[in-house]
Amino acid sequence: MKTILFLFCFLALGCSHRVIDFTMISTKNFDVSKKHTKLNNRVTGKDMVPIIIFIPCGSPDIKEAIDKAIEKTPGCVALADGVLYEKFWYIPYIYGQSWYEIEGTPVMIEENEEKWEREPVLKQKGKTETSENVKEIEDGEKKFTIIKKDGHVSIIQKE
Helix, strand or coil: CCCHHHHHHHCCCEEEEEEEEEEEEEECCCCCCEEEEEEEEEEEEEEEEEEEEEEEECCCCCCHHHHHHHHCCCCEEEEEEEEEEEEEEEEECCEEEEEEEEEEEEEEECCHHHHHHHEEEEEEECEEECCEEEEEEEEEEEEEEEEECEEEEEEEEEE
């Protein structure tokens, strides 16, 4: 049993390496001259393909990984201050996975200032906060509240 476990650990392979660091990246068309805001959170996206026996079932796509990360934040058009990794793991002649993983800070473009509405009080996690600019966004079945305050933007998902 110990020999089998040792061989399994010895034969299992995995690797991860940093492909690129970036200041800003996007797969969306947007007007760069418009005012933009970086959010406070970080998002990740990845595109993965399986490796069956020794045959990869396609190749991971960097564009898909970027799109998945951008789509995690409603209204986001780009990622800033991020990193792209290429990763894989493989057990020879059995199974493995290969993927690109991207991590970055979401960037939103402020298209129309008139879209922001004033709301005096917002309750979040038992605390009452005063905010000057509040915007409601619906993304399919999910609803979000976006708050601009002191140069920062916060996104709160409504239940």
